[in-house]
Structure formats: structure tokens, C-alpha cells
Amino acid sequence: MTLNELLRPLRTTSELTPEQKQIQIKQVEMDSRNVSPGSLFICIKGYTVDGHDFAQKAIDQGAAAIIAERSLDVSVPLILVDDAKRAMARIASHFYDEPTKKLRLVGVTGTNGKTSTTHILDQMFRDAKQQTGLIGTMYTKIGDATFDTANTTPESLVLQKTFQNMVQEHVDTAVMEVSSHALHHGRVRGCDFDIAVFTNLTPDHLDYHETMEKYFFAKSLLFSQLGNTYEGKTAVINIDDLSGARLAQLTTADVITYGIRKACDVRAKEIKSTPEGTSFTLEAFGEETEVSFKLIGLFSVYNALAAVAAGLASGLKLDQIKQSLERVKGIAGRFEPVQCGQSFSVIVDYAHTADSLKNVLDTVTDLTNGQVTVVVGCGGDRDASKRPVMAEIAVKQADRAIFTSDNPRSEDPELILKDMTEGLVSDNFETILDRKQAIVRAIEQAEAGDVILIAGKGHETYQDIAGVKHHFDDREVAEEAIRGLSL
Numbered sequence: 044m045t046l047n048e049l050l051r052p053l054r055t056t057s058e059l060t061p062e063q064k065q066i067q068i069k070q071v072e073m074d075s076r077n078v079s080p081g082s083l084f085i086c087i088k089g090y091t092v093d094g095h096d097f098a099q100k101a102i103d104q105g106a107a108a109i110i111a112e113r114s115l116d117v118s119v120p121l122i123l124v125d126d127a128k129r130a131m132a133r134i135a136s137h138f139y140d141e142p143t144k145k146l147r148l149v150g151v152t153g154t155n156g157k158t159s160t161t162h163i164l165d166q167m168f169r170d171a172k173q174q175t176g177l178i179g180t181m182y183t184k185i186g187d188a189t190f191d192t193a194n195t196t197p198e199s200l201v202l203q204k205t206f207q208n209m210v211q212e213h214v215d216t217a218v219m220e221v222s223s224h225a226l227h228h229g230r231v232r233g234c235d236f237d238i239a240v241f242t243n244l245t246p247d248h249l250d251y252h253e254t255m256e257k258y259f260f261a262k263s264l265l266f267s268q269l270g271n272t273y274e275g276k277t278a279v280i281n282i283d284d285l286s287g288a289r290l291a292q293l294t295t296a297d298v299i300t301y302g303i304r305k306a307c308d309v310r311a312k313e314i315k316s317t318p319e320g321t322s323f324t325l326e327a328f329g330e331e332t333e334v335s336f337k338l339i340g341l342f343s344v345y346n347a348l349a350a351v352a353a354g355l356a357s358g359l360k361l362d363q364i365k366q367s368l369e370r371v372k373g374i375a376g377r378f379e380p381v382q383c384g385q386s387f388s389v390i391v392d393y394a395h396t397a398d399s400l401k402n403v404l405d406t407v408t409d410l411t412n413g414q415v416t417v418v419v420g421c422g423g424d425r426d427a428s429k430r431p432v433m434a435e436i437a438v439k440q441a442d443r444a445i446f447t448s449d450n451p452r453s454e455d456p457e458l459i460l461k462d463m464t465e466g467l468v469s470d471n472f473e474t475i476l477d478r479k480q481a482i483v484r485a486i487e488q489a490e491a492g493d494v495i496l497i498a499g500k501g502h503e504t505y506q507d508i509a510g511v512k513h514h515f516d517d518r519e520v521a522e523e524a525i526r527g528l529s530l
């Protein structure tokens with residue numbers, strides 16, 4: 044593609060000479076380490092380093108042109124833009140030939156439930172014999188092939204290339220998690236969403252967004268980018284959530300509401316939970332059907348409703364949807380039981396916010412007559428304001444809490460524990476810094492009928508300590524500890 048053609052979405056080529064406009068661009072890169080001859084290099088001001096400092100390195104490696112936010116003394120054409128990340132997103136979608144226009148794209152945003160909802164949706168579209176794509180916290184998936192990802196919502200260049208691969212693999216529907224960071228950074232600009240789903244908004248990432256209002260604003264960008272009714276776009280919104288009600292008013296797309304408490308388009312009634320699963324009456328646009336599925340907890344019903352509404356918006360039939368829900372197996376690290384024949388329950392769950400911890404503890408306490416122990420920590424380099432709140436919820440709702448490390452990252456894990464515990468007045472907790480020891484301790488003390496909830500890391504298979512990822516899997520550690528008991 045010529046430089047002139049590549050820059051078309053930016054409308055800023057006027058400074059280029061006719062010869063420069065004809066330069067052939069073979070690749071677009073934001074990391075100098077990946078630049079090869081003929082690349083366009085985009086300078087991104089990061090949180091750790093400034094990509095502008097690598098422009099010369101990129102040229103030494105063959106970069107044919109540079110996009111930057113400030114003037115640089117370079118020997119190749121330099122295109123100045125106000126916001127390189129936003130410019131990159133448009134260039135990326137153009138370079139990869141607008142792949143999201145060639146498939147159905149469903150974006151799921153909200154504080155909690157994105158991974159769970161996208162997995163339920165993926166199952167529904169697969170059951171409808173569609174070729175599917177999935178992008179989210181755990182991996183990117185194209186058909187049955189999975190690929191590792193660094194972010195829940197990747198940078199635009201990675202994202203658009205992934206969509207191009209999906210198009211090449213004949214994907215009909217792609218479902219993706221859209222994080223608030225991604226929306227704030229414009230990573231999904233250039234994505235042509237057909238359906239946008241909102242799960243909920245509760246405190247998290249306030250280190251980054253500062254206020255709930257700014258956090259809401261970031262989430263709302265998915266809905267303002269959705270377009271208008273005449274383009275056949277649909278916003279699927281949890282109407283029981285106050286922010287959902289605001290979003291329903293803000294978007295110009297068609298709206299399908301879902302919920303449990305308020306009147307809405309897609310609603311669950313008569314919900315019954317057992318340790319084996321959940322059943323409910325599903326009412327969708329006046330039609331009713333009975334559903335029973337293997338996921339546990341009221342929050343899982345919300346995720347199911349979000350998926351039902353998005354499925355209906357995509358043209359799936361209610362009966363098909365009901366059958367798919369019944370086929371959904373557990374989602375890795377989301378209320379995942381560890382079963383080795385022991386007389387007590389061990390549940391591994393990814394609750395790492397106050398709201399999710401509260402919900403999952405509500406579920407656990409509803410389903411047991413035994414004692415509940417929660418093992419939980421908070422991540423380093425993440426919103427510190429959630430630490431005391433999560434600890435308070437743990438001691439209030441569980442019989443006993445063992446506070447431990449999550450991913451300390453660059454922080455001192457002792458200080459994270461101090462943030463969690465220093466305001467607590469109850470004495471039904473202890474702190475054990477080493478996560479393995481904390482899990483072992485909980486398991487050794489359990490009695491028949493008790494439940495141990497190991498929260499915060501879910502599917503994660505590492506513990507990030509001072510930037511080094513050590514292998515760590517709550518499920519493996521718990522299993523080993525149970526096997527070490529004389530049952």
C-alpha cells in the first residue's frame with residue numbers, strides 16, 4: 044500500500060512530496076524491535092518509555108516513514124498527529140482492509156462478567172454452526188486454535204491483524220471483551236461493532252480512571268461509537284444496573300434491555316440455585332421458556348441474560364439459545380470447583396473486585412450450611428482503593444478469611460496486605476504472605492461440609508512478583524494440598 048493511501052483516513056498527507064506519497068509501506072509497527080525494511084513506525088508515548096525515543100532505531104532497521112506527536116529530526120517522511128494511538132487505530136483498520144466490516148462483531152464491556160459472557164456467546168454461535176472468533180482476558184481464539192494475548196483488549200495493530208486472520212479463517216461472528224483501558228486509549232477505534240453489551244459498572248481501576256464518572260465515560264464510548272438505529276446496530280444493556288439505565292438513554296442504537304429486578308425485554312424469573320447449577324424461567328419479548336444450566340450464582344444468570352439478548356439481536360432463535368445455555372460447561376477459573384473426593388468444597392474464582400467478591404461470597408454462603416473460608420489477596424500496581432473494601436467484605440461475609448498475596452507486581456506484598464487489613468476491627472482473619480501456604484492452611488483446617496473460596500486469580504497460571512512471572516495455579520496448589528490430606 045502506498046503511504047498516501049495508508050494515510051487516507053487521517054487526512055494529513057499535504058506535507059508529503061509526490062515521491063514520498065508513493066513510498067510503499069509493507070508493515071505498520073509500534074515497536075522498533077519489530078520494524079523491518081518498508082515499515083511505517085508509529086511513536087507511542089507509553090507509561091514506561093516514550094516510543095519517540097526509538098524513532099532513529101526504527102529508521103536504522105529500515106522504517107520508511109514515521110508517525111509522531113512531535114517534531115523529530117529524521118531522514119524519512121514524518122507525519123505529525125495529535126494523538127498517535129488514535130491515529131494508529133484508524134491506520135490499523137485501513138491497513139488490514141477494514142476486517143470488522145466483513146464479520147459480525149459483538150463487543151462486551153463492564154466491570155465484571157465480560158469473559159464469562161463472551162464464552163457463553165461463543166458457545167451459542169458455535170452451536171448455530173458458525174465459525175467463531177473470541178478475543179479476551181484468557182486468549183484469542185479462532186475456531187479451535189488459541190493464541191496468547193498480553194491484554195484483555197489488545198492494541199489496535201494486534202487487534203486488526205487478528206480480525207484479518209479471522210476473516211481469512213471465514214469467521215462469521217467475533218465476540219470480544221472491550222476493557223475500559225482500551226476504550227480510553229482508542230484501541231477499538233476502527234472496529235465496526237454490530238452489537239455492544241454492557242454488563243455492569245462497579246468500582247475498579249480508579250487508579251487509572253480516577254473517578255467513577257470518568258470510568259463510566261470510558262465505558263460509554265463503546266455505545267457512542269455504535270452508530271444509529273438505521274445501521275442495524277444493537278446495544279444490549281443490563282437495566283438493573285444504574286449505569287446501564289444511563290447508557291440506554293445515551294446510545295442512538297436499538298436497545299435490548301435485560302435484567303431480573305426491573306421490567307425489561309429479556310428477563311429471568313423463578314431463579315433456583317443448587318451447588319450443581321441454576322434454573323430459571325426465561326422471558327424474552329413475551330415468550331417464555333425454562334432453562335437449567337451448569338453455571339452457578341445470580342451473577343451467572345445476568346451473564347446468561349446478556350448472552351441471550353445478544354444472541355437474539357444476532358438472529359438466533361430462543362429455542363436454539365436455550366439449548367446452548369444448557370450445553371455451556373464451566374468457564375475456567377470462574378466458580379471452578381476443585382474436586383478430589385474430599386468432604387468439603389473448594390472453589391477457585393476470579394473475583395478481584397469488591398462487587399465480584401461480594402457476589403461470589405453471597406453465592407457460596409447461600410449454598411452451604413458449613414463454614415466458609417475465603418483465601419484472597421489484591422494485585423499490586425492496581426487500584427489500591429479496593430483493598431480495604433475487599434478485606435471488609437471478606438471478614439463480613441465469610442466465617443474466616445486468610446489474606447495473602449495475589450500478583451504483587453512491583454509493590455511490596457506486605458504493604459498490600461497492610462492496606463487490606465489495617466482498618467479491620469474483627470478478628471476472624473489471619474495473614475499469610477505466601478499464597479501456597481495460605482491455601483494449604485485453609486485446606487488443612489477444613490471440615491466436612493465446609494467451603495473454601497480461593498479468590499482473585501481464577502484461570503491465571505502465574506504469580507507476578509517484581510516483574511517476574513512464576514508458575515502458580517490456585518487449582519494445582521489446592522489439588523496438591525487436598526491429596527496431601529489423609530482423606
Ligand SMILES: CC(=O)N[C@H]1[C@@H](OP(=O)(O)OP(=O)(O)OC[C@H]2O[C@@H](n3ccc(=O)[nH]c3=O)[C@H](O)[C@@H]2O)O[C@H](CO)[C@@H](O)[C@@H]1O[C@H](C)C(=O)N[C@@H](C)C(=O)N[C@H](CCC(=O)O)C(=O)O
Nearest residue numbers: 073074075087089090091092094097194195196198222224
Ligand atoms: C497501562 C497500559 O495500558 N499499558 C500498555 C502499554 O504499555 P506501556 O505504556 O508501558 O508501553 P511502553 O513499554 O512504555 O512502550 C511505549 C512504546 O514504545 C515502544 N517501544 C518500547 C521499547 C523499545 O525498545 N522500542 C519501542 O518501540 C513500545 O512498543 C510502545 O509502542 O502498551 C502495551 C503494548 O500494547 C500494553 O501491553 C500495556 O498494557 C499493560 C500490559 C497493562 O497492564 N495494561 C492494563 C492496565 C490494561 O490495559 N488492562 C486492560 C484490562 C483491564 C480490565 O478490564 O481488567 C486490558 O485491556 O488489558
Ligand SMILES: Nc1ncnc2c1ncn2[C@@H]1O[C@H](COP(=O)(O)OP(=O)(O)OP(=O)(O)O)[C@@H](O)[C@H]1O
Nearest residue numbers: 154155156157158159180342345392393394399403
Ligand atoms: N455479571 C457479573 N456481575 C458481578 N460479578 C460477576 C459477574 N460475572 C462474573 N462475576 C465475578 O467476576 C469474576 C470475573 O468474571 P469475568 O472474568 O467474567 O469478568 P471480566 O469482566 O472478564 O473481568 P476482567 O476485567 O478481569 O477481564 C468472576 O470470577 C465472578 O466472581
Ligand SMILES: N[C@H](CCC[C@H](N)C(=O)O)C(=O)O
Nearest residue numbers: 395421422425449450499500
Ligand atoms: N484485568 C485485571 C485482572 C486482575 C487480576 C488479579 N489477579 C490481579 O492481578 O490484580 C487487571 O489487570 O486489573
Ligand SMILES: [Mg+2]
Nearest residue numbers: 157158180220
Ligand atoms: Mg475478562
